Amino acid sequence: MITFEGVTKRYADGTVAVDNLSLQVPTGAITVFVGPSGCGKTTSLRMINRMIDASSGRILLDDQDVRQIDPPTLRRGIGYVIQQAGLFPHRKIVDNVATVPYLLGWDKKKARARAMELLERVGLDTKLAGRYPFQLSGGQQQRVGVARALAADPPVLLMDEPFSAVDPVVRTSLQDELLRLQAELHKTIVFVTHDIDEAIKLGDTVAVLRVGGHLAQIADPSTLLAEPADDFVEGFLGRDRGIRRLSFVPAEGVAVRREPDVPGWAVVLDADGRPLGWRADGSATGASRSGTGGAEESPGADDPGRSPASDGLLPFGTFDPRTDSLRAALDAALLAPSGCAIAVDGDGRFEGVVTRQAMDEALAGAGARRSPGEGTASHG
Numbered sequence: 001m002i003t004f005e006g007v008t009k010r011y012a013d014g015t016v017a018v019d020n021l022s023l024q025v026p027t028g029a030i031t032v033f034v035g036p037s038g039c040g041k042t043t044s045l046r047m048i049n050r051m052i053d054a055s056s057g058r059i060l061l062d063d064q065d066v067r068q069i070d071p072p073t074l075r076r077g078i079g080y081v082i083q084q085a086g087l088f089p090h091r092k093i094v095d096n097v098a099t100v101p102y103l104l105g106w107d108k109k110k111a112r113a114r115a116m117e118l119l120e121r122v123g124l125d126t127k128l129a130g131r132y133p134f135q136l137s138g139g140q141q142q143r144v145g146v147a148r149a150l151a152a153d154p155p156v157l158l159m160d161e162p163f164s165a166v167d168p169v170v171r172t173s174l175q176d177e178l179l180r181l182q183a184e185l186h187k188t189i190v191f192v193t194h195d196i197d198e199a200i201k202l203g204d205t206v207a208v209l210r211v212g213g214h215l216a217q218i219a220d221p222s223t224l225l226a227e228p229a230d231d232f233v234e235g236f237l238g239r240d241r242g243i244r245r246l247s248f249v250p251a252e253g254v255a256v257r258r259e260p261d262v263p264g265w266a267v268v269l270d271a272d273g274r275p276l277g278w279r280a281d282g283s284a285t286g287a288s289r290s291g292t293g294g295a296e297e298s299p300g301a302d303d304p305g306r307s308p309a310s311d312g313l314l315p316f317g318t319f320d321p322r323t324d325s326l327r328a329a330l331d332a333a334l335l336a337p338s339g340c341a342i343a344v345d346g347d348g349r350f351e352g353v354v355t356r357q358a359m360d361e362a363l364a365g366a367g368a369r370r371s372p373g374e375g376t377a378s379h380g
């Protein structure tokens, strides 16, 4: 746990970057500091590892005031990742990653072995180990930056806009990779961004700051979207809050009808029981059977030369009620001409359909729930 207790930072020119900030960063989870430019995010982050010292107040790492720990010792337990990775240009990738182990006096072989392991962990081909930073793409360099921060296995990771210099596609994959890593490593991560969507995707807890280093609100993303504390937070969250919040409501509560049809429409399955598309009732050319597991089978299902379109099938959307969010279920419904989502298992096999009424009820239920900790659906 990292605790800010009435922390203020006044720079030499009198600028108050952070003003009486009090908040808690829970152990083993991702806490995001988000807010507009100049609101004191970076200053707050850097006070944790004492790259900047607070003017007043205290920051406790577990129960110890960071001012009582000398900076090199403190930073050994705190990984740090910055925008554009900040790699040493004249060191090979493997040696960049092994920087902290070398500083800690590990022998070269052990430090390099650790570096290779970490390159794999962050999704990089170990063949890149012998290259120099300029020979890597921006996204690859960011992954190296994350690997380097993790090298000495610090319990705390500080990440300052680490993904903001890469294009949106690479950024999404870096975010996904961080969530995957965190599910294994359970580090205490403080992540700074000005992008509210990134904050909502990555944060277990999101602290919204306003200019002057004031805490506007701290909450889990679902609560933040449902109950912004004031107009500033509401404006910063942007539009579509209601829809975005559905990402945090699990789809498992949605009623699934086991039969493969709804009034006017039938689901057509292939021989393995995977959906091929919707067919309007009355246009069916195959034998129409109903009942659990008795979906209508497409006449062209086993013929790879025949596309669903050539069988007159219409688009469909699927979701897995065990792992997906209500937003994914709603999206699946919106993709279908029937207006109904198709539930599938982990192998993509048909399980049932969600009638429009069932979807309405699920959405109404989601709207009624306002308490934190309501959902465990995966982020995004």
Ligand SMILES: Nc1ncnc2c1ncn2[C@@H]1O[C@H](COP(=O)(O)OP(=O)(O)OP(=O)(O)O)[C@@H](O)[C@H]1O
Pocket (backbone or CB within 6 Å): 011, 012, 013, 015, 016, 017, 035, 036, 037, 038, 039, 040, 041, 042, 043, 044, 194
């Ligand atoms: N060394 C400094 N001396 C004086 N003022 C500073 C110094 N560093 C930062 N500031 C000011 O402190 C305020 C907070 O800066 P900080 O970098 O913490 O904000 P930020 O939220 O991280 O901004 P951004 O998103 O633009 O990076 C800003 O007004 C900034 O100009």
